[in-house]
Amino acid sequence: MPAIRGVVCSFCGCVCDDLEVNVEANRIKAVKYACAIGMEKISKCVEERDPRILIRTGGQLREASLEEALDRAAEILANSKYPLLYGWSNTSCEAIKLGVELAEELGGVIDNTSCVCHGPGIEAAQEVGIVEGTLGQARQRADLIVYWGCNPLQAHQRHLSRYTVMSQGIFRAGRKDRKLVVVDVRKTSTARMADLFLQVEPGMDYELIQALRMAIRDEEIEAEKVAGVPIEQVEELADLMVNCEFGFMFFGLGLTQSSAKSDNITAAINLIQDLNFRTKWLILPMRGHHNVTGANKVSLWETGYPFAVDFSHGYPRYNPGETSAVDLLNRREVDAALIVASDPVAHLPAQTAKAFTELPTIVIDPLMTATALLADVRIPSAFTGIEAEGTIYRMDGVPLRAKKLVDPPENILPDTVLLGRLLERVRKLRRR
Amino acid sequence: MKFILVTGTSLKQAQGKEHGKTSERYKEAVAVCELAEEDLAKLGVKPGDPVRVKSPYGSVVVRAAKAREPTPGVAFIPSGPWANAVTSPQTHGAGIPSYKSLEVEVEPAPGEEIPDLPSLLKQTLGGLKEA
């Protein structure tokens, strides 16, 4: 069989679309050009999946048929007054759209994982705007790259080689034409490659950004250190930033998850806005899961809001802190949960995740997850981008079409089919 | 000893995740607390020894490791249920909890076992769902 070209990787927000995959007898034999993480996922995940459909009876999970599981799931949702539909970052836009429909039908809340990763960045952009660009611009033009609070060598492995310092652009020929700056609390592997590394004290990014803004305006900073960084280094970075031709800042969870949260990003965007009076600068979040950007886009175009959308009034409302998943779970306000393509029990603080021990919970996910261990219904689904096609948004908002490479086993269906059937059943039950 | 806890993505965590959360590989990759060499020495633990990490929100036993990216005073645990046994659920009205920069206490836990995922959930969530 000839290799399938132009395969879209379904792991991280880089959504590399240049992979080659060899398939023989419905099995993936070889994967080319992916990074270690993408390679591992595409070549192994299908083989190692736990294909059991499970329902909880008498406290124990037991195997069930798909029909039984869907019936039970529909019953849980139709009987709930205020369900939470959460996850969505690892599935296709087509599936997310069905999720929004289901939330509206149920008068519940639909929230995606951005509420615990880059949500603060979205809130900041809503407040002060944002000078975004595409990864193509970084590749072709950027001569100064700043990674702030992110470690792409571990989390977005091909980001540097495909889009930034090591990439071959039209106007920049790789590493020698570009400078790399890293700001982080740890001296990460990416930091070790940098031309300049600023080690910021944990939780002090906001102060450092404001100091940089002062330095850029040539204001004097009357301190020896800001946020643990010597002033000479702050000034050195300010000089680099003002004197480059085309700068690009990428920020990660180091900025969104530390104490100042959205204020950190507001400050970072303000810094980029200031810099644009002097030279050209763009800024982008390093989105993690492959389609978390798509989850925001679909939610935005369907409801007007990018995440944490509440339908309990019959129309969409958005108020992170009130209608966001962690807060709803902390306050024990929701009475059922549908989790699609994510694992909140593993990734939310345990004190929050405790809520799932009290909530009727349905999990639709290709993998066996920590949340599935607590679920009342667990339905395994096909891997998007491997066993099911669909639209995926890259971290810079460029939509790409993920391919289907192999057929899923019998009884394992794509999220779109499962959610369509669930929606149908819920509607029937509620109209009775 | 007091540390600042940082959680985040690591390559092994990302790979392990794709094997399923109940896999041994995932546990190996994320039930780990990376500390700077000098901090390991101060605590009197060797890489591989069990350590207990405590915060106002919970406590968990994980394996100590020498940080490849050492920062004295910082304890790094890859994102996952072991790290989240101690992270803060508070969002301060912002929708997002503070996963980074929380003060924790790390101490040697000789002879203690590192829980697998089901036992960990039992410990941290106060029992799996019954009936």
Ligand code: SF4
């Ligand atoms: S960088 Fe991300 S999208 Fe690209 S191959 Fe690796 S995991 Fe896949």
